[in-house]
Amino acid sequence: MAEPIRPAASLDGATVRFAERTVGPLDLIVLPGTITAIVGASGSGKSTALNLLAGLRTPDAGRAAPGAASRVSMVFQSPTLMPWANALSNVALPLELAGTPREEARARALDQLVAVGLGDRANALPRELSGGMAMRCALARALVTAPDLLLLDEPFAALDSVTRVRLIDLVTQAWAKSPGLAVVLVTHDVHDAARLAQRVLVLDPRGAVAADVGGARPSRHGGPIDPERARETADRVSAALAAAMEPAA
Structure with missing residues (x-):
């Protein structure tokens, strides 16, 4: 019997309490060799999720497990050179x-x-x-x-559309050459999420996962992205994001 695949990292009911709000509980399993995008409104906990996965923050409740990833790298919103x-x-x-x-x-x-x-x-x-x-x-x-786990905290946000696409291509090229590399991207842009990821998680304002949408990225050897599928994925993510931001009845 084959052994179960060990996650690169995971969050299990991870909750972080800030002075003005609480983020979570966050549940997320990142498998080796996958690309996951996380979208959500400002303050929904996207960057907090990355900090938990990176081990830069300890949850106040729940668990953040490092998993199989022994080398973790992170790219922030600014280059920080x-x-x-x-x-x-x-x-x-x-x-x-x-x-x-x-x-x-x-x-x-x-x-x-x-x-x-x-x-x-x-x-x-x-x-x-x-x-x-x-x-x-x-x-x-x-x-x-x-790295075994590459965390991207909105690194494309300040770039023009052509440069953004080029950076996304560079990330996917690196991923395609590294069979075990897991990538997690945080972004506000549903089109970036659809182009890059195999899976897009939509967070509600509290930081819980409100929707799990299949991305447009094929498997590592599945060829280029279908533009129509990318547009359809972006539309589904947009709809899920709008629904997640609706106030509870």
Whole structure:
């Protein structure tokens, strides 16, 4: 008998209490090799869910289990690059902090910059990069450690539509090359969620999962996204989001 698949991470009734509100209970199982998007209104607990999955926050009730993911990387809404260091040094940083020899760390960092299309910008400082380039650099830094779980906290929000699609493509390319990589994206944009994810979770204003919608992303080897399916998925997510935000009768 095959052993059950161990989640990359999971939330089981996880609840976080803030001074002004309580978020949860959140229930979520993230399986290895999957892409999940989380959408919801502002304040519904999307970023809180990511912080729980990342181990950056401990729930006040319920449980946040790290699961099978031993290496977790996170990309935030802004690139959070060290302004005094060039792109290569920024990407190499997590490897060097983990004890990787400097020469090896920088070689791996350069390979990752090439993978995101920034091989010719390795010596550029963050101020010399466009917004899209800086976010690609942040993505390279997150991927250079070969994570098991990649958490994305609205990294496309401030980008133009063309750059957003390119970043989504880079994420899916990295996912396709890493069989065990699990990706969780938090976003306000239902179209981004539909294009990237295999599964879209809609949170209600309290932070509970109100709907679980199948995304437009096929399996890892299932070919490109069908634009019509992506539009239909975005429409279903929009409808579920509108329903979740309706006040209780």
